[in-house]
Structures are given as C-alpha cells and as structure tokens.
Amino acid sequence: MSALDSLTTCRRKALLFLALGLGFLALAWIAHVAAWPVGDRFLGILAGFGAGAVFSSVLLWFMPDAGGGMPKALMRRYYREFIPAMAGYIAVMLVWKKLLDWVQAPALRVLVALLPALLILWIMRAFVRYVSDSDELQRRIELESGAVAGLAVSAGYMAAGFLQTAHLIDIPSKVAMLWVFPMLCFTYGIAKVFVARRYS
Structure with a gap:
C-alpha cells in the first residue's frame, strides 16, 4: 500500500486542493513576473482562487473522514451539480467586470450584474439538496456549522457597522456587501472542522 492509499479520503482531497491552489498561485505569480497582458483583476482572481484552494486543503486535512459513510450516489449527484456551477461562476468572474462595462442598456446591465448571484444560487441549490438527502x-x-457561521458573520458585520458609524473604520459599502x-463560506468551513470533530 502506498503512502497516498493510506490517507483518508479527506486528506487525499486536501492534497488535491493544495496542488490546485498552488497551481493557481504559481500561475498568478508567473503572469505577474512575466508581465503577461492581463489585468490586475484577473491576477487577483487567480490568486484569490489559489488562496481559497490552499485554505480548503488545510480544512480538509483536519476534517474527520465522515465522507466514507455517505452514499456514493448522493456524492456523485452533489459533485455533478456543484462543479458545473462553480466552474461557471469562475468563468463568469473572469470576464464579468469587462462585460459589465461593455453593456450599456440598463435592463441588460441588471442581468449581467446579477449573473454571478444566479450562479451562487445554483451552488446553494446543490448544497441544500446535498444536506436534505444526507443522513x-x-x-x-x-x-x-451553518448556524455558527451565520451567527459569527452577523455579529462581525454588526460590529463593523458600529465601528463604521463611529468613524473608526471606513469600508466601502459594495465591498462590505460582496464579502458577506x-x-x-470561510467561517462555515472553519466551524465545520470543529463541529465534525466533535461528532467523530
């Protein structure tokens, strides 16, 4: 048995995410150093996805391996619904700002502006179906995990609002809304590690 075969499913996934994340980060670094004709936004998106994948790999490494007990059909359906939605979201975000600048008609601008949100709803639908059919x-x-994340983010958002009102911080509203x-998701991932370990 190889060292890779001896790892749990979660840890094998962690290595996959780590490789993917490092690949994104390396690509962003190479594009920056080589002065490829891409915008800073594109580099930021690449670096962001890379950092997100590395962060996910850390969470997966410490996650107890509960996935082995999940029905394979359920997991396949979840990946079948989640992966295209996430791939579509990534693809849209790479061109979204340029597309938004290019479209002038107000009705079309609304559709383009909301396109990432529609893809997020598709991702949420896949997650809700996965949770509903889980044991x-x-x-x-x-x-x-979702409850802890929701409460933590709400408390943090409210605290930031108080600090903003007191003129101690200055966060643009569009940044604050886009990062909710x-x-x-970030807080949910951390919470799930602790919640899952408590039940393992």
Missing part, C-alpha cells in the same frame, strides 16, 4: 448525523453537522457570502 441525520451529517445533516446535523452541516446545519450546526465569501465570509460566510
């Missing part, structure tokens, strides 16, 4: 323990882990969902 009782996995559903409890997911819901507790990523922060929710």
Whole structure:
C-alpha cells in the first residue's frame, strides 16, 4: 500500500486542493513576473482562487473522514451539480467586470450584474439538496456549522457597522456587501472542522 492509499479520503482531497491552489498561485505569480497582458483583476482572481484552494486543503486535512459513510450516489449527484456551477461562476468572474462595462442598456446591465448571484444560487441549490438527502448525523453537522457561521458573520458585520458609524473604520459599502457570502463560506468551513470533530 502506498503512502497516498493510506490517507483518508479527506486528506487525499486536501492534497488535491493544495496542488490546485498552488497551481493557481504559481500561475498568478508567473503572469505577474512575466508581465503577461492581463489585468490586475484577473491576477487577483487567480490568486484569490489559489488562496481559497490552499485554505480548503488545510480544512480538509483536519476534517474527520465522515465522507466514507455517505452514499456514493448522493456524492456523485452533489459533485455533478456543484462543479458545473462553480466552474461557471469562475468563468463568469473572469470576464464579468469587462462585460459589465461593455453593456450599456440598463435592463441588460441588471442581468449581467446579477449573473454571478444566479450562479451562487445554483451552488446553494446543490448544497441544500446535498444536506436534505444526507443522513441525520451529517445533516446535523452541516446545519450546526451553518448556524455558527451565520451567527459569527452577523455579529462581525454588526460590529463593523458600529465601528463604521463611529468613524473608526471606513469600508466601502459594495465591498462590505460582496464579502458577506465569501465570509460566510470561510467561517462555515472553519466551524465545520470543529463541529465534525466533535461528532467523530
């Protein structure tokens, strides 16, 4: 048995995410050093996805391996729904700002502006279906993690609002709004590690 075969499913996924993340970061670095004709936004997106994948690999490494008990059909359906939605979101975000600048008609601008949100809804649908059809323990882990994340982000958002009102910080509103969902995902990932380990 090889060293890779002896790893849990979560840790094998962690290595995959680590390789993917480092690949994105390396690509962003090479594009920056070689002065490729791409904008800073594109480099930022590449670096962001790379950092996100590396962060996910750390979470997966410490996650107890509960996935082995999940029905394979359920996991296949989840990946079948999640991966195209996430790939579409990544593809759209690479061109979204340019597309938004190019479209002038107000009605079309609304559609283009909301396109990433529609893809996020597609991702959410895949997650909700996964949780709904999971066994009782996995559903409890997911819901507790989501509850902790929701409360933590809400508390942080409210605290930031008080600091903003007191003129102690100055965060542009569009930045604050756009970062709510990523922060929710980030906090959910951390919470899930602790919740899952508590039930393992």
